Amino acid sequence: MGSDDRILFETDDYHTGGEPFRIVAPGAVALEGHGVADKRVKAMASESVQFARALLCSEPRGHADMYGGFVTEPDDEGADLGVLFWHKDGFSTACGHGTIALGVWAVETGLVPSQPDGIRDVRIDVPSGRVTARVAFDAGAITSVSFVNVPSWVHATGVDVGTDRGAVTCDIAFGGAMYAVVPASAVGLRVHPDDLTDLIRTGRRIRNDLNAAGAAEHPNDPRLSGVYGIIFTEDVDPGDAVAAAPVEGLGSEGALHQRNVTIFSDGEVDRSPCGSGTAARVAQLMSQGRLKEGELLVHDSIVGSRFHARAVSQGVTTTADGHHAVVVEVTGTAHRFGRSHFTVDPRDVLVPGFVLR
Structure with missing residues (x-):
């Protein structure tokens, strides 16, 4: 380490199903505000x-994703910790994979016994509400983490939107953030790494157009408005399913199996x-009659990692505009892959960094 360097941040780096989550412990960043939702607004x-x-996001210390x-x-005092989620473009209202990682981190650091x-x-208090990471143990080892989310519900169905691959119809659902759900086949694509460039281009176009039209206004809290992500989906044929270890005790045989x-x-x-x-997908699939309370969704990612999800209760709340909501539990796990000390050389003209895609 150079004599002029100083450690600015120490982080614990985890991944959940391949998606990174870099954790900065309390005290390293001065966060103002009363409650996590207010802190997010002030952080922006x-x-x-x-x-x-x-x-922490940008190259060379991070990357575009x-x-x-x-x-x-x-x-x-009803929660163990709060968190502000962040990515290269700002601060999100929800992050399920981050919640799973935080559950593991809280136990591994001794914050929670x-x-x-x-x-x-x-x-855990997050900007969209209070969530619970249920950490499962066997012989002292963590075997899985299930996060119980804030209520999820379908905001709108049959929303038409144009793309450079033709017009499509999507549903918009809330799962802590607003998501538009589009069958990948509707835009002539597959949920496959070979199609990723086109999926990114099309997803950006759909999100921008929906937000320009004001298609996802949260009925209770304007801070949660706006489409955050586009979920491209496809059903998985049991004959071509990517092999993945089942989560203990969930019994996925015969379950609805999708890739997104x-x-x-x-x-x-x-x-x-x-x-x-x-x-959000569980709420949408229940509204379509493809899932019932307690039935399992096996949900694979584009890299072959897997979550299991089910509605653990329904009709628990009703939003201001009359949508019925469900509480969804999503199960996966997270692993720490590193600990980092980040420094800044005062001579470095590229601080805080750059982003390339």
């Missing part, structure tokens, strides 16, 4: 917080099956 206007986000979170105190067997709940990729924010690609997007 804070030069110092935006600098920290950009430094980097994701992470600033851990902060919870809104009240470990245990030999059973379930340990980690309650979420293009979120300004063209970012979720490597995982997208946790909050999966919750």
Whole structure:
């Protein structure tokens, strides 16, 4: 380390189903506001917080699809921690894969006690509400994490939108953020790495057009308005399913099995099956009659990683405009792959970094 370098941030780096989540412990970033939702709004206007986000997301320390979170105190004593989720374009309202990673992190760092067997709940305040990461243990080892999301519901169905591959019809559903769901075949594409460039281009076009039309106004909280991601989906033929280890005790035989990729924010690609997007999908599939309460959705990502999801209750709340909501539980796991010390050389003209795609 050069004599002029100083450590600005220490991080724990995890991935959930291949999607990165970089965790910054409390105290490293000064976050103002009363409650996590208010802190998100103030962070967007804070030069110092935006600098920290950009430094940790951008190259050479990150990349165009980097994701992470600033851990902060919870809104009240009912939760164990709070978090501000961030990516290269700003601060998101929800992040299911990050919630799963935070559940593992909270146990591995001792913030929440470990245990030999059973379930340990980690309650987390996020901008869209309070979620729970249910950490499962067997012989002292973490075997899976299930996150119980904020209520999810279908916002709109049959929304027409144009693309450079023709007009399509989508549904918009909320799972902590607003998602538009489009069958990949409707735009002549597959959920496959070979089609990723076209999926990104088409997803950006759909998101921009829907937001320009004001198609996703949250009925209760304008801070949660706007389409965050486009979920391209396809059913999985049991004969061509990617082999993946089942989650203990979930019994996925005969379950609805789909593959998806979420293009979120300004063209970012979720490597995982997208946790909050999966919750939105369960709400949509239930509204279509393809799932019932308690029935399993096996949800694969574009890289072959897998979540399992089900509605654990329905009719628990009704939004201001009359939509019935369901509470969805999404199960996966996360792994720490590194710990980092990030420094800044005062002579470095590329600070806080750059983004290439």
